[in-house]
Amino acid sequence: MSSDGAQQDGTGGGTAEGRTVRVVLVDDHRMFRTGVQAEIGETGRTGVEVVGEAADVDQALTVITATRPEVVLLDVHLPGGGGVEVLRRSAAMMTDTERPVRFLALSVSDAAEDVIGVIRGGARGYVTKTITGTDLVNAVFRVADGDAVFSPRLAGFVLDAFASTDAPPIDEDLDRLTQREREVLRLIARGYAYKEIAKQLFISVKTVESHVSAVLRKLQLSNRHELTRWAAARRLV
Amino acid sequence: MTTAPPRAETSYAPAPDPDDPPVRKLYRSADGRLLGGVARGLAGHLGLPVSWVRIVFVALFMADGMGALLYAAFWFFVPLGVGGVDHRQPAPADGRRLRLRHRPDKGQVFALIALLIGASIVASRFQLGQADGYLWPVLLIGAGVALVWRQADNSRRAQWLELGRRNGLLTMLRGAAGVLLVGVGVTGIVVLQGSVRHLGSVLQAALAVVVGIALLAGPYLVRMAQDLSEERLMRIRAQERAEVAAHVHDSVLHTLTLIQRSADDPREVARLARAQERELRAWLYKPEGRGKEEDEEPATLAEAVRKSAAEVEDDHGVPIEVVVVGDCPLDEPLGAQMQAAREAMVNAAKYGGEGGAVQVFAEVEGRSVFVSVRDRGPGFDLDAVPADRMGVRESIIGRMERHGGTARLRSAPEGGTVVELEMERAATEHGI
Numbered sequence: 001m002s003s004d005g006a007q008q009d010g011t012g013g014g015t016a017e018g019r020t021v022r023v024v025l026v027d028d029h030r031m032f033r034t035g036v037q038a039e040i041g042e043t044g045r046t047g048v049e050v051v052g053e054a055a056d057v058d059q060a061l062t063v064i065t066a067t068r069p070e071v072v073l074l075d076v077h078l079p080g081g082g083g084v085e086v087l088r089r090s091a092a093m094m095t096d097t098e099r100p101v102r103f104l105a106l107s108v109s110d111a112a113e114d115v116i117g118v119i120r121g122g123a124r125g126y127v128t129k130t131i132t133g134t135d136l137v138n139a140v141f142r143v144a145d146g147d148a149v150f151s152p153r154l155a156g157f158v159l160d161a162f163a164s165t166d167a168p169p170i171d172e173d174l175d176r177l178t179q180r181e182r183e184v185l186r187l188i189a190r191g192y193a194y195k196e197i198a199k200q201l202f203i204s205v206k207t208v209e210s211h212v213s214a215v216l217r218k219l220q221l222s223n224r225h226e227l228t229r230w231a232a233a234r235r236l237v
Numbered sequence: 238m239t240t241a242p243p244r245a246e247t248s249y250a251p252a253p254d255p256d257d258p259p260v261r262k263l264y265r266s267a268d269g270r271l272l273g274g275v276a277r278g279l280a281g282h283l284g285l286p287v288s289w290v291r292i293v294f295v296a297l298f299m300a301d302g303m304g305a306l307l308y309a310a311f312w313f314f315v316p317l318g319v320g321g322v323d324h325r326q327p328a329p330a331d332g333r334r335l336r337l338r339h340r341p342d343k344g345q346v347f348a349l350i351a352l353l354i355g356a357s358i359v360a361s362r363f364q365l366g367q368a369d370g371y372l373w374p375v376l377l378i379g380a381g382v383a384l385v386w387r388q389a390d391n392s393r394r395a396q397w398l399e400l401g402r403r404n405g406l407l408t409m410l411r412g413a414a415g416v417l418l419v420g421v422g423v424t425g426i427v428v429l430q431g432s433v434r435h436l437g438s439v440l441q442a443a444l445a446v447v448v449g450i451a452l453l454a455g456p457y458l459v460r461m462a463q464d465l466s467e468e469r470l471m472r473i474r475a476q477e478r479a480e481v482a483a484h485v486h487d488s489v490l491h492t493l494t495l496i497q498r499s500a501d502d503p504r505e506v507a508r509l510a511r512a513q514e515r516e517l518r519a520w521l522y523k524p525e526g527r528g529k530e531e532d533e534e535p536a537t538l539a540e541a542v543r544k545s546a547a548e549v550e551d552d553h554g555v556p557i558e559v560v561v562v563g564d565c566p567l568d569e570p571l572g573a574q575m576q577a578a579r580e581a582m583v584n585a586a587k588y589g590g591e592g593g594a595v596q597v598f599a600e601v602e603g604r605s606v607f608v609s610v611r612d613r614g615p616g617f618d619l620d621a622v623p624a625d626r627m628g629v630r631e632s633i634i635g636r637m638e639r640h641g642g643t644a645r646l647r648s649a650p651e652g653g654t655v656v657e658l659e660m661e662r663a664a665t666e667h668g669i
Contacts, residue, residue, distance in 0.1 A: 111522055152596060156560035159600070189560045190609050190655075191596030 021144045024052040024067055026060040026086065027075040027106070032129070036073065036106075039133035046137045056080040061089055068095045070144045074123065076107035076114045083107075087121035104143045106131075110153045116161070119219055125149030147209040148216045155188035158215060177215060184211040265315050272348050273312035273386070298355065312386060353380060374425030381418030384411060488516060508554040515547055538571060538606060539564040542599045545579040553586035556594040563601035568663040571606055573640040580632040581610040581656040589614025589653055604662050613653040633658075 020043055025033050033053050043049040052067045054060035057080030064072060064086075076083045083105060093101040103123040107114060110128050119126060124143045127136065128151060139149045150158075162177050177185070180201075187197045194212075198205045266277035276294060280287040298304030353376065428436060492513040499505045535541040539561040546557040567575070578597070585595040589612025599608045629646065633656065637644040642660035 111518075152558065152560050152598070156562050156598070159562045186598075186600070189562065189600075190598040191558065191560075191594075191611055 020047050020049050021071055021140055022049050022051045022067070022069040023140060024054065024060075024063055024069040024072045025050055026054045026063075026072060026078065026083070028055045028078055029075075030055070032075075036136070040137050040140070046133075048137055048140055057082070057085050057089075060086045064090050064093060064101060068093070069101060070095055070099070071140050072101060072103045073106045073140070074103050074118070076105055076109060076118055083118050083123070084121045087118065087123060091122060102143045102146070104139060104149065106136075110151070112157050115154050115157055116219075119154070119216065124216065126154050127151055128153075142209075146213070148212045150185075150188050150212055150215075152189045152191050155185045158219060159185050159189060161219075177218065181211045181215050184208055185215060188212070263315055265312070272383075273308070275308055275311040275315065278315065279311070295355075374422040377418050377422030377425065379422075381415045381420075381422060384415035384418065484520060488520075489513060504554045507556070508551065511556055512547075512551055515550075535567065537564050537566055538575070538599060538601060541567055541571075541575045542578065542597065542608070545575060546582060546597055549579065549582040549586050553583070555586040557582060557586065557597055558594050559597045559599075561599045565601045565606070565662060570640040570642060570660050570663055573636050574606060574608060574642060574658050574660040577633045577636045577644060577658055578608045578610060578656075580629075580636075581658070584629065584633075585610050585612035585614070585654065585656070588612070592653055606660050606662060608658040609655055610658075611653060611655040615652070 023040075025036055027033050027036075033055075037050055037053075040046050040048045041050045051069055052063040054063045055078075057078055060072075060074075060078070072086075074083045074086060078086065083103075087103060090101065095101055103118075105115075105118040105123040105126040106129060107118075107126070108129045109115075115126050124146075125139060125148050127139055127149060131139070142149050159182070162182075183201065184197055187200060192200065194205050194208045197208045201208075263282045264278050265274035266281060276290040277287050279285075280290045283290070294304045294308055296304065297307060424436070424440075492509050496506050496509050499509070535544050542561055543559055546559045549555075550557045565571075578599075582595060582597060589595065592613030592615075595610065595612045597608070597610050599606070634644045634646075637658055637660065640660065642658060644659075645657045647655055647657075
């Protein structure tokens with residue numbers, strides 16, 4: 001299935017500008033790293049330069065500290081504590097150009113607890129391993145630019161999380177999704193690409209991206225309470 | 238669709254049960270028993286009708302009470318098991334039917350009473366002379382012991398069926414009654430032997446002995462219990478592992494073999510892989526005991542959507558991605574909506590499957606349910622479809638409208654087709 005890819009075609013491409021993004025691959029399956037490397041590692045063609053690889057949490061931290069990549073492709077299930085642990089221990093990491101190191105979760109699992117876990121840990125996006133090479137490159141560029149990458153499934157989870165609490169306490173109103181953000185999420189969940197969403201809602205792609213980023217921010221910041229309840233209701237915790 | 242799809246059923250074959258020995262072993266039967274399940278167990282083991290065995294026991298009982306001794310010995314030594322004579326009964330894994338069947342306990346009560354009466358009649362036939370006075374205390378003790386042992390069996394069985402918590406009080410009461418009966422019986426003997434005057438000091442001494450034994454043996458017993466529970470935990474873990482292994486073996490390896498065999502048919506390979514992935518996910522992430530009965534009718538919207546998508550995916554070999562937000566029970570209009578959605582999925586898979594995965598999105602929001610099905614195929618013009626082709630008009634639009642919903646077809650922004658179905662839920666819960 002080309003699940004997550006479909007909506008990431010389009011605008012992300014920094015390739016046109018001839019820019020390269022430095023990427024570290026963190027995954028405990030060597031075969032998979034090799035595969036990803038083969039798909040996206042041709043810097044001349046894709047604009048992605050794989051500067052390091054790691055197979056567990058400790059290695060990942062060493063490699064990230066040494067190479068300071070712009071984007072880390074992070075597996076969720078890792079020996080030594082998992083992707084969340086990597087996120088936790090490298091939270092304040094900066095690249096040489098003083099920009100935060102961004103994380104893009106790349107996992108075979110699309111179970112709600114994995115997805116929500118790493119997003120809350122600070123990952124800027126979540127795609128599953130069935131993604132195509134082109135889509136992955138686009139996702140990497142998008143994340144490097146500070147935008148968020150959502151798969152339809154992830155959008156579904158988030159909608160679910162926020163929808164299940166229809167009568168929130170007033171002080172949490174600030175954290176709730178706006179009508180527009182909900183609309184954007186809904187279209188992502190329906191499998192639309194960012195570009196298609198922009199067309200449908202008569203807004204620019206940049207606006208779509210900022211809505212999505214806002215959703216991510218809200219998901220990470222507060223609402224702990226709602227999410228806990230949501231997770232508990234689904235027997236995730 | 239050249240080869241048969243991998244059957245889901247094979248994957249759910251029960252794990253090999255370590256407690257199920259290849260050699261036939263004598264067990265007391267847990268189901269359909271009157272007293273200890275001895276007769277039924279024996280009957281099962283020997284392949285005889287239960288009633289024959291029971292008659293033999295009763296006959297032996299008449300002969301100097303041999304039957305009772307024999308029965309008691311069996312009860313004591315033979316472990317309680319499942320099996321016995323009737324294998325019509327489901328395996329212990331499916332406890333529900335057993336539970337239903339077992340609730341009226343009248344047969345057992347009757348058997349106990351009959352046993353007591355029979356015992357007293359037989360006993361009174363013997364000329365016991367002086368010992369006559371001991372008859373009733375001994376009978377009391379016997380009844381108490383039987384009750385306690387019976388209770389032990391029950392709690393063991395309850396473990397299998399996991400109904401122990403439900404009638405914990407009853408269990409305690411039964412146990413207490415047994416102990417009380419034994420106590421009264423023993424006291425009776427003591428009283429008969431000595432005299433009532435000594436009763437107080439005898440009781441005191443007994444109490445002291447009991448407390449002493451408890452003090453001495455207590456720590457040892459506690460440790461033994463802990464060891465036992467630890468061992469049980471390990472065994473459960475091992476069993477779990479065995480089950481996972483069995484599942485992986487049955488289902489995943491099976492599919493991998495099929496994939497190897499049809500390696501030059503990418504469509505078939507993709508279909509097999511997706512079917513296996515879906516099944517494995519269902520098995521890994523669904524709550525206990527769910528998602529196993531493939532042919533069961535779905536009761537909620539999310540289940541229905543997923544089921545339709547899985548079936549269409551299997552039939553047409555086109556991946557269908559499902560996102561469901563919220564859930565609600567299925568009612569009649571929603572059932573119609575699900576049928577329309579299924580039709581839309583079939584269309585999307587047939588005509589739009591070349592463009593990649595079909596995306597299905599379902600959302601429950603308040604009282605209305607929204608379903609969208611989109612494909613990335615060439616798209617089509619509804620007005621250009623000949624009037625005699627009723628697929629879209631009747632199965633999707635017509636069906637939705639008949640049930641008070643709406644259906645919209647339009648082309649998606651970047652090509653492909655979107656079918657949007659909207660339906661109000663039936664208002665039964667508001668009593669309209």
